[in-house]
Amino acid sequence: MTSPPPRSPTLWRHRNFMRLWSGEAGAQFGAEFGGIAIPVLAVAILGANEWEVGLLGAAGTLAFLVVGLPAGAWVDRSLKRRVMMRANITRALAFGAIPILWAAGALQMWHLIVLAAIIGFAQVFFDVAYQSYIPVLVPRDRISDANGKLESTAQLAGVAGPGLGGLLLAVVQAPILLAATAITYLGSFVAIASIRDEELPAPRDKRRPLWTEIVEGLAFVWNQRLLRSIAACTALTNFFASLLFTMLPLLVLRDLEISPALYGIALSVGAVGGLIGAVLAAPASERIGEGTVIPLSALLGVVGMVLFALMPVFPSIAIALLMVGNAVTSVSVLVYNIAQVSFRQRICPVPLLGRMNASIRFVVWGVMPIAGVLSGVIATAIGIPALLWLATAGVLLAAGFVVASPLLGMRRLPTELDAH
Template identity: 30%
Template sequence: MTSTGLWRQPDFRNLWLGQTSSMFAANMIAVMLPLLATQLLDASVFEVGVLAAAGHLPYLLISLFAGVWLDRRPKRPTVALADALRAVLLVAIPVGWWQEWLSVPLLAALAFLIGVCSVVSDIGSASLLPFLVDRDDLIEGNSKLELSASASSIGGHAIAGAAFQFLTGPVAMVVNSVLFALSALFTGLIRKKEEPAEVEEGQSIWTDMAEGIRFVIGHVTVRTLILATLIVNFFTALAEPASLTFVTKTLGIAPVWVGVIFASSGAGALLGAMLAGPISARLPLGRLLILTSAVAALASLLTPLATFMPVPVAVALLVVMYTVDAAVIVVYNINVRAYRAAITPDAYQGRMNAAARMAVLSLVPVGVLLGGGLGMLVGVPWALALASLGMFLSTVVLAASHIRRVERIPDLEPREPVADVVREEG
């Protein structure tokens, strides 16, 4: 199939359109929330960490329940409902601003509730892709979705900074509500019918959850991929409060330039999504994952370096860091997601994605809270440097595992019982 083959599939197009709208809104919110907290509500580094933790906490609390729930019922309407709820929740921000009761605790509460909806939407949409496309189209499908993520990151971050400055952040949040509503609409237009899940009478949600956990823990490949990604996410989260404070406060630049810095990650992601297919075809999968992990860690060292530089040089270094880091992480993510989906039976897609997302994000709330405290204790440069060095542990995990010898992603759907899959991988 050619690289444009999936565009001819209406269901994939609707999934793509829905996810593009959702990603655009999410990227705008990622810039607007910390700007609202730091510039309008004068939030401290620790409060920024609390705000970030609130958005990530639902991945730890409800991911497993969401995975079982999604495996038991049609995913399409559930994803559409979650996006519609996100659209409604965001309206509280401009209302709170107009009524003069907007505060950091309110932002944190809304970030938590939006995060709950994001858990359901993210797990559901990730599980829909292997249902809508063939296994050998997963790289193409993930690449197209990553292209959307990249484009929405560039546009969303840049527009968010400008909108915050010229429309004020609370008013600009209305745009994100519209985008989430569009996501719900397009997802609802997917026509392919999902077969009802086979659930034994009396089988509890805890039994299903245990089966999903047993699959993820027992499958050595899935387990190793999750551990490597967890390490990257933890140390990225550790750096987040110090990095956000450095960009939004210390540099003293206009919000529009804050948007440009964050938008550079979108440019890098766009580059990574365009190169993922050709690079994946030329390099063995295991070596590719090790290489991209190492380059991401190296690129992150530019951020602590920027703290010692004059403002123009610091901005330039941050743009380079966000660009390179995003490019290699996108190549890494496309291959990891396609690999995990290809080696997971359809009956376990929801629970595998739920367990994976919960695991890789489980330490993010801890990371941002520790990062906020670490930034106040040792200062921004040292906090950023320690986080960058920690990211190299992910490269070590991959290089020490059997994944370094993996040549390619399998193109057939596995249908064996879980125990058989575990034996083959072990």
């Protein structure tokens, strides 16, 4: 009987991964600052209405619909580390422009929408390169460990970031907080620039027409039955959840008259669930099953949506509902994402990773700008409380794609290329 192959050295001794991890840790805090400062700036300072908030939400994810597919092919042709560096310096400049315009007394809502779109385009390229870079940077038997560490840090930032951001907003204006966000992206740029890897760009003589390479990424996703189910569930969940989360700042800050500081603290307390989810993702997959944990976590997300929808019904306990709803949703999202992203990375050949990730993101994120625009239209027509229940019903419908798939009851997800 042969012994199993030895495990690769721990990631704590992997210098390049530690540099990536440290840079992303700072950027994650910056992203959390931006996540609370931009809605506060739009609603409390610029006086945005439902339609403008919907456009702002749509702008931030528009790039996934516009360049989501070709981004994957471009990333596969490029050095992924350089793509991430360019994306981070772009985000640093865009976030930095907001406080400059504000200090000059020139900031308007359309500036915020345009800059959100620029940040979103940079995010597309960073995210596709980032997910495709992990299998290049670390050994295959450490991919899940790497994803778990990165997600744990993201959730730690999710716990501390909004609360700290909310407290800072009681002392400084939202544009000043966005200047801090710009600095964190600059720090991430420096950290990634210091990484030394052995990645080589795809040979020019082996490149084929861009559309041919895009179709290969789409075909890979379509031909894998489990990936199809996961993509359908994630896309519909993102669509309906975006209807709710786009309008949530208006509900909290304007309708329920909750202060930005308290809003940030509520998000931080609720985000503890994300940290718990990141820590428990691997043990949950082992105990429940790598496949089964995906539909169960999708159903758990429905519970979180119900709690959000109850906020206008019980305004006296709206803060508590926001905290618990955010915690439940965060656990659901983290367990779901770690399981399905690790599966995607294990099953896909390295040369196809960028196109596969871009294809998935085009489908699951491309619906979000559409939802952003529609959220403003629907909220204006039927009101925010009714929109929340509509979104909750939609997320329940979305979970059906993985609940009714072979994932339910599956102990081990396939690792071979011909998995179905």
